[in-house]
Amino acid sequence: MELPQLTPASVIEGRWSKNKYKIKKKIGKGGIAEVYLVEDIKTKKEYALKISKDSISINREYELLKKFNKIDIIVKCYEIDDYQIHGENYYYILLEYIEGENLKKYRQQKYLQKNTIIAIILIILKGIKTLYSEEYIITDLKLENIMMDKKNRQLKIIDLGGAVKKGETVKEFTPLYDRANWKCGERVAEASYGIFAVMMIFTKLLLKENIHPKKENIQDVINKIRGLGLGEEIEAYIIEGLLDQNKSVDYFLEGFKKLYRQEQGIQQQMRILLKEKRINYFLGFSIFSFCITIIILFLA
Known part of the structure; x- marks a missing residue:
């Protein structure tokens, strides 16, 4: 599905919301959509703008994202709208930008x-x-x-x-x-x-x-x-x-959960062993240094 190539610094305006967004760069591409990093002209806040020619797909995804908006692992969605370029309609949803x-x-x-x-x-x-x-x-x-x-x-x-x-x-x-x-x-x-x-x-x-x-x-x-x-x-x-x-x-x-707890326990044991190894190393080094000092004093 052919989509317009939006250049950095160009501005799109929502047909219904009248909100304006400045294009910063393209950050993703799929089968029927492309995603741009944009900046809200008014608030200067950054968002991800997902654009498609397929209004049914965009509307369906918007409804799902809004339905599951309270689930932490799901990206937040704020707006749906459309705009025109050269007489052609394109549809977009405004998403939180994940850095x-x-x-x-x-x-x-x-x-x-x-x-x-x-x-x-x-x-x-x-x-x-x-x-x-x-x-x-x-x-x-x-x-x-x-x-x-x-x-x-x-x-x-x-x-x-x-x-x-x-x-x-x-x-x-x-x-x-x-x-x-x-x-x-x-x-x-x-x-x-x-x-x-x-x-x-x-x-x-x-x-x-x-x-x-x-x-x-x-x-x-x-x-x-x-x-x-x-x-x-x-x-x-x-x-x-x-x-x-x-x-x-x-x-x-x-x-x-069980596997995670087991792995955490193994890692904790490894840290303890490593710490003990370091202590033993420094203790051994200190005793060695002490013995060398005694020998030097004895020979002096």
Whole structure:
């Protein structure tokens, strides 16, 4: 879908709100929309402006974002409007601007410890559980749609375009996170569909290599997981999430809470051991220095 290329410093004005926004730069692009960092001419506040030619898709996403506005992990949405360029109508929603990177870029730039990755998965599971309680499933959950907010140190899901009612057919998906592409289930919006995507996110955060259903099968992925030396419990939860369609979100939430506590305990033990090692090193060094001093005095 062809969209106008908005240049920095150009201004768009909402047809109905009459609010004006100055374009600063393009920050994202999807199948039917593009996202720009903009500045409100009046308040000088920065926002993310998502623009599309598809009014139905934009209106649907706006309604979903407003419906779930109180869920912390969901990006905040403030306005919907349209504007004209060369006689053509374009539609936009105004979103909070998240200063940071999506999880895919964040993972590429930084080394993530196992307990950090488990914490990320816990936060995502808590977020989708709230959506599930409202009878909605996010069917296009992926690393690129989850932002790491540097300023507020939060995770934010920035795209609800793929969210549908439970039981409906999945229409928006990415092959890597779609269980049907891996021959692990049907393309139906249900809790297990979302859990599969979360476990594939977990797998992608752990692995340093690319995986794709066109190149590998699910057993290949499981073998790669087992080759990481994560421990039997973590491996079991990931594999269950990929293959078992009968486990609930609560089951995985409780399991990952347990895993997180265990990892925190291991890290605490490592810190204690490291501290003791340093103390022993300095104590040994001090005794050695004392002995050398005595020998020097004796020989003097």
